[in-house]
Each structure stands twice: as structure tokens, then as C-alpha cells.
Amino acid sequence: MKAFFKSLYIRERFFYISLGIILLFIISFIFPKLFYISKLLLLVFATFTILDIFILYVTKTGITGTRQVPDKFSNGDENDVFLRLENYYTFPIFTKIIDEIPEQFQVRNFSIEKKIKASSVIELKYKLRPTERGEYTFGRLNIYVHSVLGLISRRFFFDGEVMVPTYPAFLQLKKYDLLAIGNNLTMYGIKKIRRIGHTMEFEQIKEYVIGDDLRTINWKATAKQRHLMVNQYQDEKSQPVYSVIDKGRMMKMPFNGLSLLDYAINATLVMSNVVLKKQDKAGMFTFSKRVENTVIAEKRSSQMNLILESLYNIDTNFFESDYGRLYANIKQNIKHRSLLLLYTNFETVEALNRQLPYLKGIAKSHLLVVIFFKNTELDQLIDNEATTIQEAYDKVIAEKFSFEKRLIVNELKKYGIHSILTTPENLTIDAINKYLEMKARGLV
Incomplete structure (x- = not known):
């Protein structure tokens, strides 16, 4: 009996009809002839309610539902979640599906309404886009069933807690796989790279x-x-290529739900895959106060899995990154000339100048590419027409910061350090283009 009441839910239609009958009873005090009509309606309503309960509970297993989730989610991508519902009733039913999706999505009103034919099976799909790495836990799958009468709903629930880890954007690997075949990128709508000279x-x-x-x-x-x-x-093969990720406070900046660090992590995963497809050696490490998460550049079959696992638990901190320690670590541990893709962010020339001696030191022994980010929100301020004094002031400040970014590129170029100034959403493809360009020029 306790289970019965726990699964029984009264629908809005029941309340509206009940309220109407109650109002009719109240009016019958003024118009007595309505009293008999009110009693008749109450009797009919009670009969239909009992009938509705009977047909919903006449079978113990009215419906079954299952949820199919992937082994892991791809961070920043649309991931498919599948639902399968089987109707054991001999009549069509109406369902409201409430899946208890992980709390990280902060969705409190998720539901799907679907009509299911008698004794049939349907399959549904919805998408989830995680914006941070970690563990995502699903709760129960709740299904509320009602008949065509629509007075009462019966609740079914399936599947206990399910944990799905969220890894860097591995779904992008397939998207960029063909980039490893050659340098003709026109099929992707990406700039075509002119092949310069020949490799040796x-x-x-x-x-x-x-x-x-x-x-x-x-x-x-x-x-x-x-x-x-x-x-x-x-192309020359077996060249070491390292992705170096800054975990300092400047990488905490968000963009479209993802931090700059997450964009760098996703780009590192895709870049490592392209590097291995080009028969070069892919490696990575991170740094802030110290150098961590090191994967030595190799091209063995397990290398992508090592890199993926190393990227899984990386997080930013609120310290200023120690470029001196980075320089010392590279000098001590990377003996062969390598391509170093440094994912970081500089907002001002002054911030760059503090680290420039270390970057120049690294560039003496290795091919260094400094990758940093445009502030797209500032670009929007620059493009918008100022109509007030405050907007004009904001626009001037935005132009100053944008000019600083271009100065940083010129300052790095002065010392023979390559750079990429890109937007977060174009980071991956710009990094791949730069790598392929260097391969074409014989620099790697």
C-alpha cells in the first residue's frame, strides 16, 4: 500500500475538475437545482478517477526504461544520451520522462514528453555538453505515465546512480584526423597552406x-x-613535439563556458593525435609553481592514452606561473631540439617582459611557439559604435588592450620566437595549421 501511494501522482486536470465541482456545490446554495447536478458530476468524476487508477495499476510492469550513456564524456562537445522505453500496456500511454542529469549542468526542469503506442518500444536521444572535466553522476530515470483520461499519473523509476567521467575533447580527434594526411585543408574551410620547399x-x-x-x-x-x-x-619523422600548458591564474578566464585552460587541454589532445599521425613524437607537460603531468615525447601505440589520462585531472591555480622553473626544467630534461607549443596568456607587454628572458633562453635551444588568446569581448566593444561618454571610454580602453596584444606578437617576433594570437574557439585549428606550416617549411 505504501508503494502504491508513493507511485500515485495527481495531475493538474484532476485539481481543475475538482475545483469546478466544489464551486458548483457552493453555487448550489444559491440555486438549489444545481445541487443534484453537482452530485451527479461528483459521482461521474469519482468513477472516472477509480477507472483511471485501475487501468494504470492493473499490470505490475506497465513500462520499462533504460538509459545508455557513453563510457566517458568529451568536454566541450555535444554528447549523446540514449533512452529506451517499452510499453507493456495494451493501450497507448502518455509519458513524462524526467532524467536526473548530473548537477554540474544546473538544469532543474529537464523533461521529455512522449506518447507511446500500445505494446511498443521507442528510443529517444538527448545531448549534454559538459564544460568542465571530472566525474558526472546521473540519478534515477523517472517516468510518469497517464492514460487518455489524464487524471492520475503512475510513477516508475529505473537505473540507480551512474558515474560518467568527463575527459578532454576526444570527439574532436576524428574531426581533425584527416589533417594529418596532408597540408591541403580547403575541405575544412580552413586557410590553405602553401608548401615551401621540401623536407630533407x-x-x-x-x-x-x-x-x-x-x-x-x-x-x-x-x-x-x-x-x-x-x-x-x-616529411621528416620522429621529431619531438611538446605541448606545454600554463596552469597559472591567467588561464582561469572563461569563454563560452570553458576556461582558457580547457581550450588548451582540448587543443593539446588533438594536436598530439595529429603529431603522431605525422610520425613525429608527441609529449606534454604543465607548469605553474612547478612542472607537472609530464609525458615524454614518444610515438608508441599507448601514447595517446597516456596523454589523455594526464590531461584528465589538470586544473588551474591562482599563482603566477614560474617561467624560471619552466626554463630550468626544459634545459635539464629536453636534450634534443624540439618543437614546444606553449599555451599561455599575456595581457600586457609588461607581463611579457617579465618572462621574456626565459622565453629567449628556451628559444635558443628549441623551436618555441607562444600561443595566447584574443579577448573577444573587447573586440565586440571595439566594433560597437559608442553613443555615450562611458561607452567611448570603454571603447578606448578596449582598443588599448587589443593594441597591447599586437605589440606582444611583434616583441616575440623581434627575438625570433614564433607566436599564435587566436580566439579560444579557433585555437585547435590555428595550432594545427602552425605545426603543418612548420613541417612544410622544414623547421620541424
């Missing part, structure tokens, strides 16, 4: 086909074979 690693001599570079014709082989032969080169 000779592969083979082959027959000329239309489209081959005429500068690669091998005249000795052509004379022997009596038709055009060309030298074929391949």
Missing part, C-alpha cells in the same frame, strides 16, 4: 605524373628510363 628526407624515385613538382625531376634517372622521373620526398 628522400623516399624514392618514381615516374612523373601530372601535378608533380617539376623542380623534383631527376634528370639522371630520366635519361636512363627515357621518360620523366621525379624524386619523391617525405
Whole structure:
């Protein structure tokens, strides 16, 4: 009996009809002839209510529901969650599905309403976009069922707590896989990179086909074979490429729900995959007050899993990053010339100048690319027309900060340090473009 009352829910229609009958009884004190009509309506209403309860509870298992979630969520991406409902009633039912989704999403009114035909099965899908890494716990799957009468709902609940870990954006790996094949990126709507010169690693001599570079014709082989032969080169392989992630307070800045650190983490995962597909060695480490989460640059089969697990628990802190310690660690532990992609953020030239001696020291032994971010909110202020004195003041300040970013690029270029000034949403593709450009120029 306790379970019965726990699963019984009165619908709004029941309250509205009850209120109408009560009002009719009140009016019947003024118009006595309405009293008999009120009693008749009450009797009919009670009969339909009992009937509704009977048909909903006549079978013990009226409906079953299951939730299918992935083994892990991809941070910042749309992840699919599947629901499967099977109706055991011999008549159509109306359902309201309330899935207790993880508290990190802060969604309090999530529900799906669906009609299910008699003795049938339906499958539903909804999407969730996590914006932080960690553990996401689902609660119960609640299904409220009512008949065409719609007076009473019966509640069913399925599935206990389920925990799904959220990792860096691994779903983006497939999206960018083809970028590892070559440098023609036009199919992605991305700028096309002109291949400059050749890399130094000779592969083979082959027959000329239309489209081959005429500068690669091998005249000795052509004379022997009596038709055009060309030298074929391949990208140099096994070059170490490290993604270096700043965990300091400047990386805490949010953008579209994700912090700059999360954008850097997602870009690192995708970049590492592209590097391995290009037969180079991928590695990574993070730094703030000290250097952590180190994965030595290798190209073994388990490397992507090592990098993914290392990226899982990275978080920012509120310290200023110690570039001196970063320089000392790189000098001590990375002996071979490597490409270092440094994900950080500088807002002013003064902030850069404090760290510039260490960056210059790193650039002497390695190919350093400093990747930092545009402030897109400031760009919006610059683009908007100022109509008040306060808006004009804000616009001038925004232009000053935007100009500082461009000065930082020029300052780095002065000392032969490569840089990428990008928006958070374009970070991944800009970093990949830079890597492929350097491969094409033979710098890596």
C-alpha cells in the first residue's frame, strides 16, 4: 500500500475538475437545482478517477526504461544520451520522462514528453555538453505515465546512480584526423597552406605524373628510363613535439563556458593525435609553481592514452606561473631540439617582459611557439559604435588592450620566437595549421 501511494501522482486536470465541482456545490446554495447536478458530476468524476487508477495499476510492469550513456564524456562537445522505453500496456500511454542529469549542468526542469503506442518500444536521444572535466553522476530515470483520461499519473523509476567521467575533447580527434594526411585543408574551410620547399628526407624515385613538382625531376634517372622521373620526398619523422600548458591564474578566464585552460587541454589532445599521425613524437607537460603531468615525447601505440589520462585531472591555480622553473626544467630534461607549443596568456607587454628572458633562453635551444588568446569581448566593444561618454571610454580602453596584444606578437617576433594570437574557439585549428606550416617549411 505504501508503494502504491508513493507511485500515485495527481495531475493538474484532476485539481481543475475538482475545483469546478466544489464551486458548483457552493453555487448550489444559491440555486438549489444545481445541487443534484453537482452530485451527479461528483459521482461521474469519482468513477472516472477509480477507472483511471485501475487501468494504470492493473499490470505490475506497465513500462520499462533504460538509459545508455557513453563510457566517458568529451568536454566541450555535444554528447549523446540514449533512452529506451517499452510499453507493456495494451493501450497507448502518455509519458513524462524526467532524467536526473548530473548537477554540474544546473538544469532543474529537464523533461521529455512522449506518447507511446500500445505494446511498443521507442528510443529517444538527448545531448549534454559538459564544460568542465571530472566525474558526472546521473540519478534515477523517472517516468510518469497517464492514460487518455489524464487524471492520475503512475510513477516508475529505473537505473540507480551512474558515474560518467568527463575527459578532454576526444570527439574532436576524428574531426581533425584527416589533417594529418596532408597540408591541403580547403575541405575544412580552413586557410590553405602553401608548401615551401621540401623536407630533407628522400623516399624514392618514381615516374612523373601530372601535378608533380617539376623542380623534383631527376634528370639522371630520366635519361636512363627515357621518360620523366621525379624524386619523391617525405616529411621528416620522429621529431619531438611538446605541448606545454600554463596552469597559472591567467588561464582561469572563461569563454563560452570553458576556461582558457580547457581550450588548451582540448587543443593539446588533438594536436598530439595529429603529431603522431605525422610520425613525429608527441609529449606534454604543465607548469605553474612547478612542472607537472609530464609525458615524454614518444610515438608508441599507448601514447595517446597516456596523454589523455594526464590531461584528465589538470586544473588551474591562482599563482603566477614560474617561467624560471619552466626554463630550468626544459634545459635539464629536453636534450634534443624540439618543437614546444606553449599555451599561455599575456595581457600586457609588461607581463611579457617579465618572462621574456626565459622565453629567449628556451628559444635558443628549441623551436618555441607562444600561443595566447584574443579577448573577444573587447573586440565586440571595439566594433560597437559608442553613443555615450562611458561607452567611448570603454571603447578606448578596449582598443588599448587589443593594441597591447599586437605589440606582444611583434616583441616575440623581434627575438625570433614564433607566436599564435587566436580566439579560444579557433585555437585547435590555428595550432594545427602552425605545426603543418612548420613541417612544410622544414623547421620541424
